[in-house]
Amino acid sequence: MSGAPILQVRNLCKAFPGVQALTDVRLDVAAGSVHALMGENGAGKSTLMKILCGLHTADAGEIRFKGQPIRASSPHEALRRGIAMIHQELLPFPNLSVAANIGMGREPTRWFPGWIDQAALARDATRVLARLACPLAPQRRMKDLSVAEMQTVEIAKALAYEPGLLIMDEPTSALSEREVEALFSVIRELQQRGVAIIYISHKMDEIFRIADTITVLRDGRHIATRPASELNEPQLISLMVGRDLAPTPAARDSRGDPALEVHRLTQPGKFRDVSFTLHRGEILGLAGLMGAGRTDLVNAIYGLAPASSGAIRVHGKDVKITNPAAAIAAGIGLVSEDRKQFGLVLPMSVQHNLTLSSLRGRWIDQRRERALADAQIRAFALKVTGRHQAVVHLSGGNQQKVVLAKALLTEPDILILDEPTRGIDIGAKAEIYALINRLAGAGKAVLLVSSELPELLLLSDRLLVMREGTVTAELDSHQTSQEQILIFAMPA
Amino acid sequence: MRASSIKSWGLAIALVAISLALSFAKPTFLTVPNLLNVMRQISINGILAVGVTYVLLTGGVDLSLGSLVALSGVVAATLAHPNQHALAVPVLVGVLTGTLCGAVNGLVVTHGKVAPFIATLGMMTVARGLALVVSGGRPVSNLGAEFTRLGGDVAGLPIPLMVLAGIALLAFVVLRNLRLGRYVYAIGGNEAAARASGIDVAAVKLFAYSACGATAGVAGVVLAARVTTGQPNAGVGYELDAIAAVVIGGTSLSGGVGGIGGTILGALLIGVINNGLDLLNVTSYYQAIVKGIIIVGAVWLDRQQNKS
Missing domain, CATH: 3.40.50.300 (P-loop containing nucleotide triphosphate hydrolases)
Incomplete structure (x- = not known):
């Protein structure tokens, strides 16, 4: 499935005030492959990706995309060359429609330059959303969507550019199982068409399901590049952290006195009749x-958006939060x-x-x-x-x-x-x-x-x-x- | 090193460099009478700038300052005729007038959920109207000597300058050492996180707008004393001069970053440059052009520093 490298990165260096973020990093990504980039936070993954998609400029080193040396100076330039990125932190335009968000920057026009063809915009959005098996109506406002839906829209937006290299930074962090499956089938489809994908995730099971090749960065340096089939999870973790990690088992005598008692907490439209007791320890x-x-419930308990009815007791005493x-x-x-x-x-x-x-x-x-x-x-x-x-x-x-x-x-x-x-x-x-x-x-x-x-x-x-x-x-x-x-x- | 202190250093160096250049070009610049004159000229703007720093730090804005200066000056003046009241009455009532208007700004912003730009734009017009109503549209003159002395000197130092120094010091200490001051920064930096941290956001904002109004009250009283009249048309555009000083001083218009030290340097820089242009016989038309370029230039330089 993998062919010639579509992306070649050599000796890339980047420093920020007080930190050497990348030192002599190299990376080869083949067309039609899913290349996982692994490393702890601070390992330099984000910096590398931001350089590739034009948000940062490297201090030294070379990037070749489709054989051409590039020094992308802006995300616009990177997109034009066919490098698209789905950012971990979503950057939606909350007051615009789903279609406008997806088409942002390449709106179809008619009649005269600059006049947006709204019908075509909606049609394009519907088509790309359909590829993601996502039934969102293109005229909905972005701000009314759930986080998962917004993430799907971000993915659709990147796909709409028909990129040659697609960078995905934690694309599934807010997705449900079903949406993850849909995303994976899109990734496989893109692979068939020769699109190279750089995939960043902390979820090990995803990496081993989807990636062909794995590159590990640590402290801003290239540590290893291996076929995914030659690595297992513990090996990968020890490459990433440079040591072995043992999971911490929960071994405690739990259940002291009740610390928090929640009784029939209700917030119409969010949660209803939630009761439970949480004990010390x-x-x-x-x-x-x-x-x-779940988040609405804990926000209510913490008083960020108090519940409309129900009671909260702390250490046996009623409290009004x-x-x-x-x-x-x-x-x-x-x-x-x-x-x-x-x-x-x-x-x-x-x-x-x-x-x-x-x-x-x-x-x-x-x-x-x-x-x-x-x-x-x-x-x-x-x-x-x-x-x-x-x-x-x-x-x-x-x-x-x-x-x-x-x-x-x-x-x-x-x-x-x-x-x-x-x-x-x-x-x-x-x-x-x-x-x-x-x-x-x-x-x-x-x-x-x-x-x-x-x-x-x-x-x-x-x-x-x-x-x-x-x-x-x-x-x-x-x-x-x-x-x-x-x-x-x-x-x- | 903290980013804010680096910024202030750059500004201080610029101030010293310009002063040196001026003193070479015009030896009269570096004389005690001229420097006192500069101080006298920046006092009003400085007092307002300190106040509006609080509001800008919360991420808000106050456009009503100029009108509040006029209103509190007029109110103070109507109580300051010779042998009418003790000195404390016009001073306190004047300052209180500004404070109350500031508090109204704060309430409209926090409880009315009206954007600060709109709320204070409304107050700008209302307060101007009130100043005209209170004064009957005419300057309030014939003020007692006790009152007008507040605009003069004591022991060779301008009283307005001492007022500015006192207010700036107080504002500095509050921002640096009081919980309230810390919360002002927190709200400007991230209001939602501030609320989640248990901070009473509305109360802190109400304080910031009230404090800003109070400084406008002080400035109004001092200005009325200096010009020996309460002018209902005084202070037009003062809010923008004050905001300019704050912004030159490195306080972010989006809130959360900056401080009093920078604001004072910003006000000084504007004052020194105005004075220098006066000494060099540059007409006020050109002075306006230079001031505008400095405002944008200072913020541009600041952005360049932050980028690297």
Whole structure:
């Protein structure tokens, strides 16, 4: 299936202030192949991809695409040459229609230059969405879509360019099983037509299902390129992290006193009659598909969007949580699923982000704040140039650790973790798993929302499954399986 | 090193370089009377710029400052006729007028959910109208000597300058050392995350707009004292001069980045350049052109620095 290299990268170097992001990186991608690019966060994958699609310019090195040397200076130039990228972070135009989003930049015109042919625009969108087996109406507003639907639109947008090289950065992070299958069949179809695909994902099973070749980067350097058939998962992980990682088993005496009791919590249109009890020292998993209401539920418990009826009890006492401040005061901490939107103030320093929820009194005790920040930086092994570094410059895994460290500084008894490992690499994942276990071991009550079933099975003591806003099952994590969870999670 | 401090250094160096150049071109520039004159000229703009820094840091904007200067100046002046009231009455009522209007701005923005641009644009017109109503459309003159002395000097130093120094210091300390100040940055940087961190976003914004209104009140009182009249038509366009100083000082219009130090440097830079152009006998027509180029140039340079 694979032919001559369509993309050749040689000796590519790129430095940012304070970091050498890429050193002498090489990469060959054959036409019609799926080339997985693996590495921990900060390994340089994103930088390499951003250079390929014209967002960054390399300091040194050579890129040849279809035999031509390129120095793409803008995404527009890269697209013109046939390199398209689906970004991990979605960049939609929320107030425009699906069709306008898909056609952005190459709108069909009629009558005279610049007059958009709306009918053709909608037709093109429908055609490319059909290839993705996605029944979205092209006139819907982008902002009314779910995250999964928006991601599908992004993919459609890239496909509409008919690219020769398609770069996919975590394309499935918000997709349901069915949508992933549709995406994979599109990838195979593109392969048949000679399109080369660079595929970035932290999901190992996907990599081994879809990739022909795997290249591993570590600390900005090329470590290995192998056919996927010659590698297994442990080998790949040890190439990525440079050491062997053992999964952390959950071994705890769970179930102390009830810490959080939720009684018939209801928010019309989001979730209804949700009741459960979370005990001290317990990790309670919350499983369900996208849109099952899990995030709405935890946001209600944390006061971001309070429920319209129902009761919440903390340590046996009724509490009224109308805003996040009340939740923090009641000893509830939340690590939101969307760290950039709700977790971090990106232009602020690491120190100021860490202490943002836990400042007390009128005056800030600067010395104490510095000490707290330094302690958290050490405890979480944050890779930062200093406590004054702006969090916007940190890798995804480090950002997530900042969000966790920040939530823990409020000293919550109850910790709600919504997708705590989304989009972070396997090394950081293992650290966060170990941390969650330690927290539960120290008596914290943990409510863990995750779309990764292996993660839920590994970490949690009990599992609640949600479907369309209601709890459909309570399962013992040690005596259930992914299949059984899915039976309760899938719409009937 | 923090990005903000690098920015401020660049600005400080530019300020020193321009001052040096001016002192070579015109020896009168570097004399105590002329420098005091510069300070006197930047005081009003500086006071307003400090206030509007708070609003810009939250990611908002305040277009009503010029009108608030006029309104609080007129209100203070009507209470400042000779032997009418103790000095504290016109001063406090004037400042309070600005503060209340600022608070109304804040309430319309936070509770009315009206965009800051629109809310303060409305206040700009309303406050101008109120200033005309209160004064009957005529300048309020015949002010007591006690009051007008506020626009003069004490011990050789201009009182407006000392007011600016006091307000700037207070604003600096609040931003740097108070929780409130930290929250101003957090809200401008990411309002949703600030709310999720347990911050009462509405209260902090209300504070920022009120504080901004208060500085407009102070500026109005000081201006009325300096020109010895309450002018209902005073302060037209002052809000844009103040915003220009803040932006030159490195505060981001989208919020979350910047500070008082940069704002003061920005106000100084505008003042020094205006003064220098005066000394070089450049007409005010050309001065306007130069000021505009400096505003855009400073922000452009800032962008270039951030890129690298």
